[in-house]
Amino acid sequence: MQWDDMRVFLAVARVESLSRAAPTLRMDAATVGRRIARLERQVGAALFVKSPQGYALTDLGVRMRDHAAEAEASLGLAVEEARGDQIGLSGQIRIGAPDGAANYLLPQVCAAIGADNPGLEIQILALPRVVNLSKREADMALTVSPPQAGRLIVQKVSDYRLHLAAPKGADITTRDDLRGRRVVGYIPDMIFDKELDYLGELGAGGVQLASNSVAVQAMALRAGAGVGIVHDFALPFAPELKRVLIDEVSLTRSFYLVRHASDRTSERLTRFSEALSAGLKAEIARLERQVA
Template sequence: MRVFLAVARAESLTGAAPVLRMDPATLARRIGRLERTLGASLFVKSPQGYALTDLGERMRDRAADAETQFNRAIDEGQGASEALTGQIRIGAPDGAANFILPKVCVAIQAANPKLEVQILALPRVVNLSRREADMAVMVSQPVAGRLSVQKITDYQLHLATRRDAPPIRNRDDLRGRPIVGYIPDMIFDKELDYLGDLAAGGVNLASNSVAVQLQMLRHGGVGVVHDFVMPSAPELHQVLRDVFSLRRSFYLVRHSSDRHSDRLTRFSTALMQGMQAEVARLEQRARLTGSTVI
C-alpha cells in the first residue's frame, strides 16, 4: 500500500523513490507484482510517468483512507508527552516555503529529533484529498472538500524596487519602469493577483515563483514584495506605501479526517505559533532596518 500510494502521488517511480528510500527498479517490481495479483492495471506507464487508471484512482482513495486509519492508530499509541516522530509533509506556496517555513520547521524538528519534516513548494493549490501532503499553508480558504481550516496570521505586501533606482514619488513615476509579477495565466489563487491596474500595460518580467520574482527585482524593475521577504533583500526598498498596501492571510488546511490525530494537531499547533512569530519578527525587522520608505 505504501509503495502504491507513493507512486500514485508522485506520478513517477523516480519521484516516489526518495520518499520510500527505495530505488525505482524495486518500485517497478513491487507495482508489477501488485498488478499481477489483482489481474488488472493500476497505472498507464509512459516516458512522462505513471498515470492512474480508473481502477487505480479508486484504489488510491481506498488506500488513502486505510492509511489515515493506520496513522490514527499509531497516534493513539504515541503518548502526548513524547516527542513527535515519523514523517510530516507540508504543502505551501513558495513565498511561505522559501522565507517562513524553513526556520520554523528546523526549530520544530530540533525539538523532535526523530521527526522528518518535508516542505512541498508548489505553484498551485496542494491537493489534500489526494494526500499530496498532510497539511497545507494556503493564501485563501478552500470552499470545497472535507477540510478543516485555521487562520494562521495576516501579512503585508508593498511595492519595492532597487534603492539605487530613480526615485518613485507617485504613480506617474512608474511609467516606463518594467513591472515584475506573476505570469498572468498561471495565477492559481485570486489572492495572488496583486498588481491590479498597475499591470494594465502588461507584466514585463514574470515568473510563477516568488523567489524568481525577487531575483528579477534585484536587477531592476518594480514589483510587489511581501514585507517578510524584505530583510532577505537589503538592496531593495518599499515605495508608494501611502497609495499601495496589501494585506493577505495564511491559512492552515488539514483533511477533516485528521482532526483526531494528536500527532498532527501537536505539529500544526507548533507550526502555526512558529509562523506567527516568524512573520512578526521579519516584518518588524524590515521596519527597523530601513527597508521601508514612507
C-alpha cells in the same frame, strides 16, 4: 494483498511515476514496476494508465488510493496510541507551501519546532501550485485562499501585507514616477491562485520580467530589474530594496493551514499544526515590524 503492496501503490499514485517513487520506497524503479504489476494481477484490473508522461490512475485506482490513504492515516493513529504520551513529536511531517512562505517563513519556524522535537523530521515542499492533499502529497499545506471543496480542515493562520518595492536608489514618490519602469511579477498564465494576481492593484499593463517564483522575482528586483510587489516579510532578506508608494499600493492577503479531514483525530498532527500556526503568526509579525 499485503499492506507493503499498498504502500508501494500509494507512493506511485502520489507522484505518478515509478522513478520518482523509487527513492522514497528505497527501491529501484524496476522493482517498483514489478510490485505494481503484481498488485494489478491480484486485483484483476488495471490501477494505472501508463504513458510517456507517467502513471495516471484509472477510476478504480482513484478509489483504491482514497481508501488506502485513509487506511494509512488510521495506521498512523494506531502507532501514535501505541507509543502513548511522549514529550516530543517524532516521525516525518511534510508541509506544502507557496514559495514565498517556503523561502522566507518556514525555514525559521520549522527550525525552532525541530529544535524542540529532536526526533521529528520536517519536509518543506515548495510548489508553484496548490498542493494536492487528497493524493497525500503532504500532510498539511499553507494556501493563500481557503479551499472550497474536499474533505479538509481549514484554519486561518495570519494576514500578511505586500507593497510595491524598488531598489533603494529609485526616486518614486507618485504613480507618475512609475511610467517607463519595467515591472517584475508572475508569469500571467502560471498564476495558480487569484490572490496572487497583483497587476490590478498595481495598475500595470503587463510584466516585463516574470517568474513563477516570488524568490526569483525578489532577486530580480534586487538586481535593479524594475519595480514589483513584494511580501513585507521578505524585505528584511532584501536590504537593497525599499517600499514605495506605501499608502497608494498596499495589499493584505492571508495564509490558511489545510489538513485532510481524516487526520482530525491525529494528536501528533494537531500538536504540530498548533506549533506551526503560532510560529508562523509570530514570524510574520516579527519580520513585518522590521520594515514598518
